[in-house]
Amino acid sequence: MKLLDIGEVAARSGLAPSALRYYEEKGLIHAVTRHGLRRQYGAEVLQQLSIIALAKMAGFPLEEIARMFTPTGRPDLPRGDLHARAEEMQAQARQLAALADMVRHVADCPEPNHLDCEKFRALLRMATRAQQRASATPKPPKRQS
Numbered sequence: 001m002k003l004l005d006i007g008e009v010a011a012r013s014g015l016a017p018s019a020l021r022y023y024e025e026k027g028l029i030h031a032v033t034r035h036g037l038r039r040q041y042g043a044e045v046l047q048q049l050s051i052i053a054l055a056k057m058a059g060f061p062l063e064e065i066a067r068m069f070t071p072t073g074r075p076d077l078p079r080g081d082l083h084a085r086a087e088e089m090q091a092q093a094r095q096l097a098a099l100a101d102m103v104r105h106v107a108d109c110p111e112p113n114h115l116d117c118e119k120f121r122a123l124l125r126m127a128t129r130a131q132q133r134a135s136a137t138p139k140p141p142k143r144q145s
Helices: 006-013 017-025 045-057 062-066 079-108 118-136
Strands: 003-005 033-035 038-042
Touching: 003 006, 003 033, 006 017, 006 038, 006 045, 017 038, 045 062, 079 118
Parallel strands: none
Antiparallel strands: 003 038, 033 038
16 A cells, blocks of 8 residues: 655645644544654545545535545545535525625616615615524524534
8 A cells, every 4th residue: 555645645635734634633534654753644545635625615514524434534425415515505506696686786776876776775675684584593503614
């Protein structure tokens, strides 16, 4: 088995050695052995780091990402969780697209004063209702990365 020194893993993954040590502390990756004080990893660690990067981009916290690997480090991706996260992302994308359309209308509004624009006033009412709903809805725990 070809072993990679922590410095080589850092160079090939783009992560700092401190990030690799942190991921190891969190149980995301595991050093196979040490050469002196330097950690040595199996070549599969690069694939694990790519999966970790993708999961982080998708908004999964490190604790959930750690559960995406078997104790031997093989990926065991929770398809149901991935489908749920994809749905959340699509809903966020739809909300952002609608918000972009609203902002674009405000930027291009033909009225000299935005408050004279009926569509702008309707957008303000929608924003107020959305804020009221958001403040009345219990917040889920914030995802950490």
